[in-house]
Amino acid sequence: MTEHQIEINFKEYISLNELDKASHALCLEAVKAMESSHSPYSKFRVGAALRLQSGKIVYGSNQENVAYPSGLCAERVALFTWGANHADDPIEAMAVTAATDEFELLKPVTSCGACLQVLAEFEKKQNKPIEIILFCNNSPVWVMNGVNSFLPFLFFENRLNAEVKGL
Structure with a gap:
């Protein structure tokens, strides 16, 4: 038997005010995106x-449906919007926030x-990690460099990309 250990590193800030100007601004855009949440x-x-690398901001908010599996998380809304409309403009960072009354x-x-897993796919597609900033009102701010900080055993099977021979 071999025992392995996985270490995950991330930065924690006391508040948004400690972030650099670009990251702070992106967090404010995530708060703005939350306004379109459909979460009754x-x-x-x-x-x-x-x-995005160009400086453009792409938004996403969670969208619920009375048939629960039909909804979609804010992160996937934003990522799929990027994939459908801006795939040639790499994602540099993603900020995610949440709130409830x-x-x-x-x-x-x-x-x-x-x-x-979707984030991992898009990191692979653009061949570079995405900085991920997580925060809530008055909470610490967590900054991770890429999805491996969350999911060290990502699902990837490169043979799924290979052409099927003989068909």
């Missing part, structure tokens, strides 16, 4: 903002596994 069932609003969020909310 969970009452849990999430906003995501992507900063039901209780106080004391720490950043992390992305779900499905969102992380």
